[in-house]
Amino acid sequence: MKNFKINHRTISWLDVLDLHGELDAHTASQLEDSLKLLIDSNKSNIIVNCRELEYIASAGLGVFMAYIEDVRVSGGDIKLTNMNERVYNVFDLLGFPTLYDILDDERDAVEKFSSEV
Amino acid sequence: MSQSASKDELKSRFELKTVLETSRMLIESRSSDFVLNNLLLIVMGKLLTSRAAILLYEPSSQSYSIQKSRGLSIENDTEKINIGFKDEQKQRSYAFYDDFSDKLPRLINNMEKSVFFPLRTSSNHLGFLFIGGKANGDAYSARELEFVESLCIISSVAIANSKLFDELRTTNRKLDRRIHELNTLFDLSKEFNLLADRQQITNIFKFALLGQLFVRTFFLIYKTPKSVSLLASSGLSKKPDKKEIKSIFEECPVDVLTPDEDCLERHPFLKENQIANITGISIQNEKIAVIGVGKRLSGEAFAETDFNFLKSLANLAIVSIQKTYFLEERIDKERMEEELSIAKSIQRGLLPDPIPEIEGIDLAAENISSREVGGDYFDVAKTPDGSTILAIADVTGKGVPAALLMANLQSMLHVLLPVEITLAEATERINNLIFRNTPIDKFITFFWGKYNSKHGLFRYVNAGHNPPLLLRNRSNTFEELSDGGLLLGAMESMMPYEQTDVEIQPGDLLVCYTDGVNEAINPAGDEEFGEERLMDCILENRNKKSAEIIREIEKQVREFTRGPLQDDLTLLVIKATG
Numbered sequence: 001m002k003n004f005k006i007n008h009r010t011i012s013w014l015d016v017l018d019l020h021g022e023l024d025a026h027t028a029s030q031l032e033d034s035l036k037l038l039i040d041s042n043k044s045n046i047i048v049n050c051r052e053l054e055y056i057a058s059a060g061l062g063v064f065m066a067y068i069e070d071v072r073v074s075g076g077d078i079k080l081t082n083m084n085e086r087v088y089n090v091f092d093l094l095g096f097p098t099l100y101d102i103l104d105d106e107r108d109a110v111e112k113f114s115s116e117v
Numbered sequence: 118m119s120q121s122a123s124k125d126e127l128k129s130r131f132e133l134k135t136v137l138e139t140s141r142m143l144i145e146s147r148s149s150d151f152v153l154n155n156l157l158l159i160v161m162g163k164l165l166t167s168r169a170a171i172l173l174y175e176p177s178s179q180s181y182s183i184q185k186s187r188g189l190s191i192e193n194d195t196e197k198i199n200i201g202f203k204d205e206q207k208q209r210s211y212a213f214y215d216d217f218s219d220k221l222p223r224l225i226n227n228m229e230k231s232v233f234f235p236l237r238t239s240s241n242h243l244g245f246l247f248i249g250g251k252a253n254g255d256a257y258s259a260r261e262l263e264f265v266e267s268l269c270i271i272s273s274v275a276i277a278n279s280k281l282f283d284e285l286r287t288t289n290r291k292l293d294r295r296i297h298e299l300n301t302l303f304d305l306s307k308e309f310n311l312l313a314d315r316q317q318i319t320n321i322f323k324f325a326l327l328g329q330l331f332v333r334t335f336f337l338i339y340k341t342p343k344s345v346s347l348l349a350s351s352g353l354s355k356k357p358d359k360k361e362i363k364s365i366f367e368e369c370p371v372d373v374l375t376p377d378e379d380c381l382e383r384h385p386f387l388k389e390n391q392i393a394n395i396t397g398i399s400i401q402n403e404k405i406a407v408i409g410v411g412k413r414l415s416g417e418a419f420a421e422t423d424f425n426f427l428k429s430l431a432n433l434a435i436v437s438i439q440k441t442y443f444l445e446e447r448i449d450k451e452r453m454e455e456e457l458s459i460a461k462s463i464q465r466g467l468l469p470d471p472i473p474e475i476e477g478i479d480l481a482a483e484n485i486s487s488r489e490v491g492g493d494y495f496d497v498a499k500t501p502d503g504s505t506i507l508a509i510a511d512v513t514g515k516g517v518p519a520a521l522l523m524a525n526l527q528s529m530l531h532v533l534l535p536v537e538i539t540l541a542e543a544t545e546r547i548n549n550l551i552f553r554n555t556p557i558d559k560f561i562t563f564f565w566g567k568y569n570s571k572h573g574l575f576r577y578v579n580a581g582h583n584p585p586l587l588l589r590n591r592s593n594t595f596e597e598l599s600d601g602g603l604l605l606g607a608m609e610s611m612m613p614y615e616q617t618d619v620e621i622q623p624g625d626l627l628v629c630y631t632d633g634v635n636e637a638i639n640p641a642g643d644e645e646f647g648e649e650r651l652m653d654c655i656l657e658n659r660n661k662k663s664a665e666i667i668r669e670i671e672k673q674v675r676e677f678t679r680g681p682l683q684d685d686l687t688l689l690v691i692k693a694t695g
Contacts, residue, residue, distance in 0.1 A: 024304060024308075025304055025305055025308040025321045025324075025325060026308055026321075028320075028321065028324045029317070029320060029321075032320075032324070057300070057301060057304055057325070057328075058297070058301040058324075058325045058326075058328035058329040059301075059305075059321055059324040059325040059328060060324070060328065061324075061327070061328030061329070062323065062324030062325055062326065062327035062328030062329070063324050063327075063328075064328075065324075065327035065328055065331070065332065065333055065351075065414075066323070066324065066327055066333070066351045066352065068333070069333055069352060089293075090297065093290065093293055093294055093297055094294075094297075094328065094329060094331050095331045095413070095414070095415035095417065096331070098414070098415045098416075099331075099414050099415070
């Protein structure tokens with residue numbers, strides 16, 4: 001089993017998912033389950049902290065693609081933070097910065113969420 | 118004089134220094150934006166003009182576009198500009214607007230004394246630097262013009278370099294993307310090989326496609342031998358109904374199709390979900406899947422390479438999905454085979470083996486089971502009073518359920534054998550038990566008789582079974598033993614079953630059979646073997662032994678059907694030998 005793990009925590013009204021390890025075709029469904037769980041319980045202000053994310057494959061990006069609209073329709077957003085350069089390059093390569101808020105630090109995302117309310 | 122000379126010298130040194138510094142800065146720079154901005158600002162600062170612009174040549178449209186400008190008075194600076202210079206005119210050091218007002222564009226209201234400097238490398242024309250006239254109306258001095266010219270030469274090299282660098286960067290990025298695509302394909306091919314779960318495969322396929330192509334909307338239509346259905350989707354505002362699924366599948370070619378207006382009108386589903394293209398995937402020349410994807414969210418159009426990626430990934434996924442269906446089919450088939458072999462062994466176990474010998478009678482019985490194992494059953498058993506029970510039955514259904522019901526019947530029959538009740542009463546009990554213990558759609562046609570060899574008496578009850586045929590010695594007509602009552606298990610006994618006695622005399626022949634005999638079908642499927650043929654066959658072979666008569670009937674039935682038996686075939690023949 002590859003090492004991929006998701007931790008869920010909250011910062012006041014925001015939900016934070018900490019991704020650890022390698023997010024690939026095999027582990028994409030775990031991220032899907034976590035996102036689904038949040039969306040189903042009407043939690044749509046989500047920060048995905050990628051500090052410990054070492055690798056991301058297209059299937060991992062696809063999960064974000066599949067759920068961004070659901071989240072935005074209910075007035076929320078998914079903001080991505082703390083990516084290492086390698087991970088950011090993949091996001092950038094496929095055009096993600098045009099659609100997603102990708103921020104340097106989790107604190108920036110918290111601030112941005114607060115100012116959007 | 119000397120003072121002014123030294124001032125001139127100073128100025129010229131300063132200019133030289135500027136050129137040198139600029140050249141160093143420009144050559145080190147890799148951003149064409151930076152280069153252009155610098156060129157413009159240095160020139161404006163040095164020549165004290167407030168109006169200037171850089172026009173870059175676009176070979177594809179053979180026109181110019183304004184890249185950087187200050188103080189222009191044209192409204193739309195994104196418009197393409199035509200400059201009708203011949204190639205040799207582009208080689209000039211500079212051109213005054215006043216000399217070429219028919220060819221050069223008007224960029225400011227007062228174009229007097231403005232100058233165009235060609236930007237070029239030794240092999241390429243890049244564009245022009247435009248500077249408006251001096252604010253004070255003076256003409257530019259030769260030295261000023263020379264200064265700008267040298268800046269233009271240096272900048273041109275830098276622009277060309279940065280252009281090359283930009284191109285390299287774009288190419289590199291394209292390459293990175295290809296590599297990423299290849300990695301994705303490689304990873305997924307490994308992943309798919311490990312998976313046998315269709316849901317997991319389609320999910321991974323979906324996410325990889327969404328991520329790699331940067332789209333939100335996706336659907337996958339898949340064709341099995343049984344139906345065409347939506348196997349996976351994402352981001353659809355409404356799922357297509359059966360009819361839409363079918364028509365989209367049928368219309369899509371085995372290639373990428375970008376639906377035109379007509380197509381979108383025909384398929385509102387594609388229109389509503391803003392599907393940008395659909396792709397048919399075939400395996401071994403048979404179209405088995407259609408994949409639709411929405412627009413790219415970055416607005417970037419799909420390129421050939423995207424389609425190639427889509428096709429490669431889809432092929433991988435579809436082959437794996439097909440594999441899961443094959444696997445299921447094989448498991449189903451194996452399960453069915455296993456079930457059949459169980460049914461067969463139950464059936465075999467229930468039939469008497471060996472068939473007991475009975476005094477004064479030549480008895481033979483045979484069950485030939487079809488591939489699917491029908492519910493035929495026969496029995497021969499001695500009773501405590503020295504009589505013999507002969508039974509034949511056909512249970513509804515096939516396979517294990519039929520075999521179990523058959524086993525039920527067999528055990529009831531054997532339980533009732535030693536009990537002192539009449540055949541009719543026993544039939545009634547069996548009927549009630551079967552009716553209570555089985556679902557409403559399960560029943561049994563059943564014929565049984567008790568033969569007493571001492572008196573040559575055969576007492577029978579027929580519960581809805583094909584009437585056995587009795588052919589008397591020296592007679593050519595058959596008697597049908599049809600008296601009895603309703604078939605077993607259809608309803609609770611309302612009326613008692615009727616039992617009938619027939620006398621059996623030496624030379625008499627009784628043939629019991631199941632509907633596998635008379636209802637056997639010819640290859641054309643339009644004719645049954647029928648009782649007529651059965652009777653003829655019995656008449657032809659009446660002098661043979663029971664076992665041979667059975668073989669003859671079986672032979673004729675097989676000749677008639679010319680293929681494997683559709684249903685079990687069971688025959689029980691007794692011949693009184695006296």
